[in-house]
Amino acid sequence: MLIRGRRYFAVLGFLLLATPLVWGMVLPDSPDLIHKEGRRLAPPPAAPADFAGWSKLPGEVDAYLKDRFGLRHAMINLHKDLTHPVLLKVNTAALIGRDGRMFYEGNEMVRQSAGLVLRDQRVAEAVDMIASMRDALARRGIRFLVAIPPNSSTVYQDDLPIWAQARGRKTEYDLFLQDLAARGVKTVDLRPAMNTIRAEGDEAYLLYDAHWTARGALAGFNAVVEADGHPDWRIDPATALGPPEERKGGDVARILGVQDDVTEKVETLALPPPGKDEAFSQDVMPDHVITTGKPGPTVMVIGDSFTASYFPLMLSQHVGRAIWVHHHQCGFDWKLIDRFRPDEVWWAPTERFLVCDPGVRPLDFAG
Template structure:
């Protein structure tokens, strides 16, 4: 009588194959995965394997990327914020999406996507040169970049160069495209007070103002800067932030510091909407374009940015221009015809660090001109 009946042999082969999957996964192609928080087993792990070896195994199992991606999708489905937020030192929170952490640490490099972003910036520069205007590229750094010291220790140990920010700035300088590296500015400004949120993905009002003033200097219009004493009020304690909501917390471990705004940074009266200039989007879109005449003299200013400039710069743009436009960069998929129709004197291309790469999108191909 055979050891295994014929129909059971197939089941045996199937079971053995399943048991081999974790080993095969160590060598087979896998999906991108979050950074490993444990790089090697602890010394003398065999004396207490449950405590000293298990953390390492949990970081190196086969098909780790696929398993964690599935876990993240499940977490989003049930509304859990655990897979979206990284807890750092001293109560700081960081966004885990868009590979922002890996990007800031130099753990992910997408040179083709960065070169494509530089192509977009170069095209905008040539458009502005043709009309006698001024152009600038500036990228608000990730909070992981600015508040690097608040990342978990294992993440800080993985930092190396170059980063995608380095590649982008270097490429633009090589092409002769005007670019402002905001990282040194933010690092210096931190010595006098916070410039980025601790429990939110964005900079605070002070960081936003310093970046705006630096952009005006770089554009050759220092007369458009707003003095901090005129634009910022008292510091205020805040315990709300987008990362707090994503993490499902009712209250952060440590509150945040922001600033009241006033004068040129506050909402400005007398704005008149300009219609028929910017391609419309759905009113449910979180990034509805802003196009206004202000009723006072000044240059026409346009910003192609994201949430770092959408609200933080609204008052500054209105108080410093005769007309201003703000549109989202759409990961390089904005409509170049919007620029041609608005005819700005000053144009700023300002994707956040994690929004720099021109990555494939289910929304369709990149926009080119009015097509």
């Protein structure tokens, strides 16, 4: 009788483990749900071609399945519903700070901002790759600049619990800029621009979302063009920002399952239409090019969701073409450089994507 009972438990356990896998193949969650968390779907694992490829395969398979197992979003919401009465302040992927500000905890973001994660070897590898990119672009006569949008947890340190505050510790952002400067790579630190917004009593980042506000993005853009020798490209917030509008939820609120319960007033970007905007990838956040029909240079921004809808539109007020390409954790397609032949390239992944994924470099990059 005891053996038969164990068999039933074994069958039940198998069904519980198999259900998410089967559900994910039959009715997978929309990729939009991953995109709304401020990140991209892990790509399908590539067929290994050598020993290094085989050694990376388990991690690639694991990342792929984690993003695609069935009922993933429903389980996140269920976890929130079960733990919310007991644990009001934290979630496995989010943290609620003082005054209700929500911080994303994925990609080691909060610990990275606190200096509790300092992956010096991976920072050095990213710097080596970026310096090689700079050299390869210089041989083509293309200018290059690095501008990293900081984490919200870097800018709003005082809204975090004491354990999550840097309190003088060196962070990866510090080390990254230091190493790039030593290699002679042109950089701009965007943290002072965000701190200036706060000092003026405005919001640099959204309360319930990991991203910056339109005002924060505009301040970041103005800091970049100033450092890049284009002060005439600066955009005046007084004319570029529309009146505040109510915004429901946010990507971190969505992770916590409270996206319908929180709202905030946010300013919107009110710039003239950019011209012809064409996508040239099939991603949820597609690579795209704006052709303005005006004389001026071509500028390519290699970034993520922080810059996708902001920097090309801002650039289009001044340039001939503005191109936006996702960095793919350093695995973007290098052939796009030769396809579009930009006059300038801005490397602008968000701070939490400051280091490359292990072993990843731009596709077809020989530098």
